Structures are given as structure tokens and as C-alpha cells.
Amino acid sequence: MESFEYVVVGAGLAGAATAWQLAARGHDVALLERTTPANNAGSSHGSARIFRYAYPDAFYTGLVLQAKNGWDELARLSGKQFITPTGAVDYGAVRQPERLAAALSSHGIEHELLTATEAQGRWGQIAFDTDVLWHPGAGVIDAHDSVDAMVAQAVAHGAALHNDWAVASVKGAAGDYILTSEDARAVKAANVIVAAGGWLRQLLDSLSLPSGYLAGMPHIEVRQEQAYHFPYADQSSNETWPTFIHKREGWQAYGLPGGSDANFRGQKVAEYNGGKILPSAADQDGLIDPVNRRRVIDYVERYLPGLTPEPYAETTCLFTNTPTEDFIIDRADGITILSPCSGHGAKFAPLIGQFAADLATGIGPVPEQFRLAARAIAAGAR
Structure with a gap:
């Protein structure tokens, strides 16, 4: 059975960005995709997503500025522009x-x-x-080409890409997880990052997460x-x-x-x-x-x-x-949950990958409003 330090589940924009960040930092990474990266059944296919700075909350506007640095870096590494300016x-x-x-x-x-x-x-x-x-x-982001470029960067840094690998369950504990596919294949991982998008809901009960943590998960x-x-x-x-x-x-x-x-x-x-x-x-x-x-x-x-x-x-x-349209970027034991959502996550992809890699490796913080514990406290205050 293959064994990896980090396994990323899902090769859409968020998962591809996370695999790129982890592999570029020298980690041993596998990227598992249920079909192929940016396939038509997911949220990251096609060549047209809006890139914008305008948000009613200045918090998100600031995050777009940070994300733009990642887009510029991807363009530099790939020799290709992924955002067409339009205003x-x-x-x-x-x-x-x-x-x-x-x-x-x-x-x-x-x-x-x-x-x-x-x-x-x-x-x-x-x-x-x-x-x-x-x-x-x-401007306009080419989502499909962006995923391809980020996957290419991850692979160039040694990540293993496994297509047609639909995860059915994640069992075990931090440092020792076994991921099993729908057709009964398996890999081992010390840490798992789940970037399954629309498949997250059906996977939640199959993940080795604390019951209290699952109870705090917002409705998806x-x-x-x-x-x-x-x-x-x-x-x-x-x-x-x-x-x-x-x-x-x-x-x-x-x-x-x-x-x-x-x-x-x-x-x-x-x-x-x-x-x-x-x-x-x-x-x-x-x-x-x-x-x-x-x-x-x-x-x-x-x-x-x-x-x-x-x-x-x-x-x-x-x-x-999510009910608030905020993302979920959170970690319990050795499993990181990553769900940029509500139709506005594409523009943040490089930054989301950075946040997820920082959280999974323990080297950096994630904005508190993306953490489930902070959400629970805020809900209690209301």
C-alpha cells in the first residue's frame, strides 16, 4: 500500500492549489481525484469565472489582494496568464x-x-x-487552465496524481489514516486534506472526525x-x-x-x-x-x-x-476540511491553497471566520 505524508482529496481549484503549495514546500503529497482534474461534474470546470475585488465586506477585498499575488506567481511559473482583464x-x-x-x-x-x-x-x-x-x-479566470497549471506545478515538485480515485472513506487517527476508494483500493496518509466540494456532504460521515466536530459543521x-x-x-x-x-x-x-x-x-x-x-x-x-x-x-x-x-x-x-457564504478551512486531528463555496471561491484559489497548507502543516493561521469553533462561538453570541 502506498503511503504519503499528505493526501489531498479532490483536484478542483482548491485541492490543486493545496497540492501545489504542499509539494512546493518539499512535502510528500498525493492528489486523489474521483475522475480527472477540473472535470465537468465539479465546480472548477470551464474557462470563465469572475475575478473581482468588490465585496461589501472589506475582509474579502483584502483577501483578493493576497490571492492576486498567488495568481501572479502561477502565471510566472507557467508562462501563461490565467486572468483576462475586463473590469x-x-x-x-x-x-x-x-x-x-x-x-x-x-x-x-x-x-x-x-x-x-x-x-x-x-x-x-x-x-x-x-x-x-x-x-x-x-477580470475573467480560466478555471480549467488554472487547475491544470496548479496540478502541473504540484507534479513537477514530486506530487503523485491519482485520477479515477473516488474516496469512499477515511479511517484511522492522526498520523495513520487509511483512505479507501469506491473500488476498494487504499492508500495511507499521515495527514488528509479534504477538498471535495459538492461531495463533502456525502463524505462527512465517512471521515474519521470527532463527533463533536461534526456536530459543529454548518449546513452545506x-x-x-x-x-x-x-x-x-x-x-x-x-x-x-x-x-x-x-x-x-x-x-x-x-x-x-x-x-x-x-x-x-x-x-x-x-x-x-x-x-x-x-x-x-x-x-x-x-x-x-x-x-x-x-x-x-x-x-x-x-x-x-x-x-x-x-x-x-x-x-x-x-x-x-454555507449559510453565511463564508468558506470552511478547518482542521480536526490530522484531517483538514477545505470547502471554498457559495459560488465565489474561484478567485481565492491560490490563497486558499496557502491557507490549507499552512493549517495542515501547523506553520500558519487561517482567518478565524473560516474555523468551525469560531462559527460556533459567534452563533452562541447571537
């Missing part, structure tokens, strides 16, 4: 552009607050209904989200499209220039958390809800005049949500 616009009565601007100001990040009329003059392809926050440092909601690619109304136009988040009462939409998986022909548009809730990632069926499709088409007709309201491509993906 971003945020608007809508619930989005509160002024609050976002305050968070950006606290970190010295370039931005502008525009009236709806001023914004319409710049981006006539979008119909704005409130004041607008513009920050030019935003898995959704099968839907995204649609709409063609540009004028394919010959040189108009530059920013990414956008539009949030009003009862509705949140987001969009970004589609990547290579949709032939760069239009905008990827979706309703945030508009998909059905699943028992676990294993229950996804990849089917588009026609009611959701109609809702998004109606939105495009009303608010995105620069697009033809007929999707030329559509896809599903997984969102794994």
Missing part, C-alpha cells in the same frame, strides 16, 4: 454600490461611482437601474446551477464587455465574457443560486430547468440590450453553499 460593474438596489466602494477605498483599489446615466454612456449594451460601481482591476447546501451563453447582438462590434453583478430584491444575476468553452461568442449569464437543491453532488443530472431558462432569457431581454436573447449554449455546474 467589472456592480449595481442594483440590493448590491449597494456605495458600500462596495467603501471597501475598495479601504484597500486603495481603483474604482469609480457612476450614475446610471453615466454608466449607460460607457456601456450602452447594459441597462442600468441604479448607480454603478466600476473597478477596472476585475449543494445546488445544480445553470448558466447560459447569449451571442452579442453585433458580432462585428469592438465594444468591451465588463463582468457584472446586478442585485435587486429577490433576484441576483451575474455575467461575464464567455471563454473558450463557448467559443468567445457572447456573454455567460446566470441567476445566482437559481438552481435546484441536491442531496449531494452525486445527484446532479445536468438537465436545464426550462423555467430558469425562461427567467434568464426574460432578464436578458430587459437588461442586456447588447445581447441577442437566445442562448446558443448552456451548461450546469455545482455551487456548494
Whole structure:
């Protein structure tokens, strides 16, 4: 039976980043992936994820600044850029552009607050209904290429990548775990990092975690989200499209220039958390809800005049949500749980890998709001 110092479960953005960090520090690492890295059944597939600094909480804005250093390092090592600059616009009565601007100001990040009329003059392809926050440092992440690059860095530093290795259980104690696959293979590990995304829920009871720790785990909601690619109304136009988040009462939409998986022909548009809730990632069926499709088409007709309201491509993906939309990065005995989620984890991937590696090796702290003990104390205070 193979034996490793650290075994990382899941080769999406979070797991790949963690394996890269651990291997680059000289640790003996295996990366176990249930199919292949960044596969279509997970949350890290495709070529279009939003990179942005705008958050209502300045805490997250600061984390994006830290994460950008990791993206720059990955680009330097790989000789390839993974973030295409586009800028971003945020608007809508619930989005509160002024609050976002305050968070950006606290970190010295370039931005502008525009009236709806001023914004319409710049981006006539979008119909704005409130004041607008513009920050030019935003862009689009190629998630699939990023995973491939981080896995390549991990392997280059000696990590072992095991594809088609679906973990069924983790048994044992710190320093001596046995991971068993669904087809009865096994590896040993002194430490385990679980970055299973939408599969975390179904794995929890199969992990060798203290019962009290499991009792403190927040509810994890898995959704099968839907995204649609709409063609540009004028394919010959040189108009530059920013990414956008539009949030009003009862509705949140987001969009970004589609990547290579949709032939760069239009905008990827979706309703945030508009998909059905699943028992676990294993229950996804990849089917588009026609009611959701109609809702998004109606939105495009009303608010995105620069697009033809007929999707030329559509896809599903997984969102794994916590009640607060905060991440889980925590450790019990020799097992580290790593669940960046709620649809906004991609931009933090290099930093999440650093946090997880620091926590698993004991050399550095993790923000307290990602730790389960801190969550429990906060919940008790409420």
C-alpha cells in the first residue's frame, strides 16, 4: 500500500492549489481525484469565472489582494496568464454600490461611482437601474487552465496524481489514516486534506472526525446551477464587455465574457443560486430547468440590450453553499476540511491553497471566520 505524508482529496481549484503549495514546500503529497482534474461534474470546470475585488465586506477585498499575488506567481511559473482583464460593474438596489466602494477605498483599489446615466454612456449594451460601481482591476479566470497549471506545478515538485480515485472513506487517527476508494483500493496518509466540494456532504460521515466536530459543521447546501451563453447582438462590434453583478430584491444575476468553452461568442449569464437543491453532488443530472431558462432569457431581454436573447449554449455546474457564504478551512486531528463555496471561491484559489497548507502543516493561521469553533462561538453570541 502506498503511503504519503499528505493526501489531498479532490483536484478542483482548491485541492490543486493545496497540492501545489504542499509539494512546493518539499512535502510528500498525493492528489486523489474521483475522475480527472477540473472535470465537468465539479465546480472548477470551464474557462470563465469572475475575478473581482468588490465585496461589501472589506475582509474579502483584502483577501483578493493576497490571492492576486498567488495568481501572479502561477502565471510566472507557467508562462501563461490565467486572468483576462475586463473590469467589472456592480449595481442594483440590493448590491449597494456605495458600500462596495467603501471597501475598495479601504484597500486603495481603483474604482469609480457612476450614475446610471453615466454608466449607460460607457456601456450602452447594459441597462442600468441604479448607480454603478466600476473597478477596472476585475477580470475573467480560466478555471480549467488554472487547475491544470496548479496540478502541473504540484507534479513537477514530486506530487503523485491519482485520477479515477473516488474516496469512499477515511479511517484511522492522526498520523495513520487509511483512505479507501469506491473500488476498494487504499492508500495511507499521515495527514488528509479534504477538498471535495459538492461531495463533502456525502463524505462527512465517512471521515474519521470527532463527533463533536461534526456536530459543529454548518449546513452545506449543494445546488445544480445553470448558466447560459447569449451571442452579442453585433458580432462585428469592438465594444468591451465588463463582468457584472446586478442585485435587486429577490433576484441576483451575474455575467461575464464567455471563454473558450463557448467559443468567445457572447456573454455567460446566470441567476445566482437559481438552481435546484441536491442531496449531494452525486445527484446532479445536468438537465436545464426550462423555467430558469425562461427567467434568464426574460432578464436578458430587459437588461442586456447588447445581447441577442437566445442562448446558443448552456451548461450546469455545482455551487456548494454555507449559510453565511463564508468558506470552511478547518482542521480536526490530522484531517483538514477545505470547502471554498457559495459560488465565489474561484478567485481565492491560490490563497486558499496557502491557507490549507499552512493549517495542515501547523506553520500558519487561517482567518478565524473560516474555523468551525469560531462559527460556533459567534452563533452562541447571537
